Amino acid sequence: MTIKKKLGMGVVTAALGLALVGGGTYAYFNDTEASTNTFAAGTLDLTLDPQVIFDVDNLKPGDYMLRTFELQNTGSLDIASVLLDTSYSVTDVDNNNGSEDLGEHYVVKFLKNEGHPEHIFDDDKYTVVYQKTLAELSAMTPDDLAVEMEDFIIWDYEQDGIPAGEADNLSVKIEFVDNGQDQNIFQGDSLELNWTFTAEQEAGEEK
Structure with a gap:
């Protein structure tokens, strides 16, 4: 190795030594704080009581069924809105319905209680606020x-949605319509x- 290379290596080594020494020279005091953060998601849990709302047989045109059921918010988050999806299937025992759809002969009427809960089905205590056939709903x-129902009040709460830990009632009347025909x-x-009832969360907010 030439003298120039030896001198060069010596300068690098000396500089590195100074850097290591200098690194510890000015750190007389040192303090460390650790931050442990937790982000826990809430729960959105809608419970229907009872789960079987209608179980009726031996029906004839003109019969109707009145039911009220409870939508319970058993989660930790407030429910902003509840969406309803309708589907149905028909069993045609004689296979003679042709193009006729039994779902067009059942009408669902959503009710608004204007009295106490125990009077929900008194004719003078409730109002039909919205109605559709099962075929139309499906x-x-x-x-x-x-969107169609947003202008109709069918919930007990004055505000929209269902707060966490609380419940709301929905009352309906389903009628097997007698259309006066065969x-x-x-x-x-x-x-x-x-x-199918689907609960939706409220908009995000600052925490």
């Missing part, structure tokens, strides 16, 4: 239905109605 998206093709037939 053809609508939950969002479309919500409906004999529906004798013995059955209809299975599926309602």
Whole structure:
């Protein structure tokens, strides 16, 4: 190794030594604080009571069923809105319905209670605020239905939604409509109605 290279290596080594020494020279005091942070998501939990709202047989045109059921918010987050999705299937025992849809002969009427809860089904205590046939409801998206119903008050709460830990009631009347015409093709037939209730959270906010 030449003298120049040796001198060069010596300068680098000396500089590195100074840097290491200098690094500890000025750190007389030192203090460290650790921050442990937690982000826990809340729960959105909608419970239906009872889960089976209608279980009726031996129906004839003109019969109707009045039911009230509870939508419970059993989660930790407030529910801003509840969407309803409708679907159904028909069992045609005689296979003679042709193009006739039994769902067009059932009308769902959403009720607004104007008295105490125990009087919900008294004729002078409730008002039909919105109605559609099952066929019409099944053809609508939950969002479309919500838009149509936003001008109607069907909940007990004055504000929208269901606060965490609380519940709200929904009352409905379903009628097997007597249209005054021959409906004999529906004798013995059955209809299975599926309602799916979807709870939506409130908008995000500063925490």
